[in-house]
Amino acid sequence: MSGQEKTSLKIGWIGTGRMGFAMARRLIHAGYDVSVYNRTRAKAEPLGKLGATLVDNPRDLASCDITFSMVSGPADLKQVISGDQGVLSDKTQAPSIHVDCSSVSAEGSADVRKDLADRGAQMIAAPVSGNAKVVEAGMLSIVASGPEQAFQTVHPLLDCLGEGVSYVGDGELARMVKICHNIFLGVVTQSLAEITILAEKGGVKRHAFLDFINKSVMGSVFTRYKTPAFVNLDWKPTFTPALLKKDLDLGLSAGRTFGVPQPLTALTREIVQSMIGNGYQDIDFGALLELQAKASGLQLTSENIPVTDGLTKKN
CATH class of the missing domain: 1.10.1040.10 (N-(1-d-carboxylethyl)-l-norvaline Dehydrogenase; domain 2)
Known part of the structure; x- marks a missing residue:
């Protein structure tokens, strides 16, 4: 993906909890045009100061080329994609690819994948391994599944989020x-x-x-x-x-x-x-x-000793 393609690509991000915030921030720092929705707007506002555009509901992300989500569970994923104010509630446009990084069941994922397919959009399931500190260190691990061509399109974006992506095949294998x-x-x-x-x-x-x-x-x-x-x-x-x-x-x-x-x-x-x-x-x-x-009958106390967590921050 060329620099010109990177800057012209419009990215939508849904969910700025501990993980989602850190991940969206990496895309912003990488130079992508990112619009962000979070149910509690205040949690997303620091990303606005970094250059992101804040929107009022997921529907406002329908014009993005690619959308991402990092939400709590399958019900939340269904709501932000297929709900009354979801990304697909705009009947005139939809992103070409949606990438879901949440930890949800295969059944919940497949349900949303079908909703997207009905609108001509593809979905990549891309759950992650790590926490916010791991994201900040550039050491997040990602496993992805879905149409291979769609995966190749979003691969550079996923690479920005961590140190490696494992593509394991189609559907919900991730x-x-x-x-x-x-x-x-x-x-x-x-x-x-x-x-x-x-x-x-x-x-x-x-x-x-x-x-x-x-x-x-x-x-x-x-x-x-x-x-x-x-x-x-x-x-x-x-x-x-x-x-x-x-x-x-x-x-x-x-x-x-x-x-x-x-x-x-x-x-x-x-x-x-x-x-x-x-x-x-x-x-x-x-x-x-x-x-x-x-x-075990043991009363624990903090040892109050500085020890390394082994995380070395990467660009």
Whole structure:
């Protein structure tokens, strides 16, 4: 895509929560002409100061070439695309491609894909892996599915959002990949909580234990960027227990459909449900560490030690 094509391309963005805000900002910084809608306008206003055009409802984005959405669930996606004030409520025009980066079910995604197809628009499902800090560091991972030609059109835009895009085929295959990813996220976090508490009860400081894990073959981008929260008990939300439970439920439903037993997923789902029942609501799911500590008779305190999250900001 040439510089001229980039500047002339009109992009619409729907949803400026923690993730959507950071992602839209990257497109603005990359020089794209971006118009933004968010249900709570005040949350989108800082993007206006960066050069975005703020609109009053999704319908105002119908004239854009390509639209994006990052919303909470399938009902929200249906509303912003096919609702009374949705993108498709303008009967005279519609974007050529819509890219949805939300975590929604395959069924909800397919429903909206059909609505778009009825208006001659194509859809790319492009759920993401990471949080707002990962987006800011340019390390967001994206999995995409849909018509290959449409994917090739939006590929440069997706590249602006992170460090790589994995195209997995047509239809809703990206939704399956994201569900599997979030199952892994929950199971790994619970396992990390268990072994961290075991090490601490055995006399090892959390920061020292996690430093070793991060330097070992078991370390990962995820264990590294979760380390500051585990060490200093910073549970500012990046992904809430309720959202994790939703994805674990989707995964278990898929397992029943395809006949795949998931004993670890089922157990993790019940632990997350217990977490919610114990009052962990608007908090990061990494607080599974605290639940594990309570179950182990350990009173956690912050170690108040500066540790790296492993994220190096990229342009």
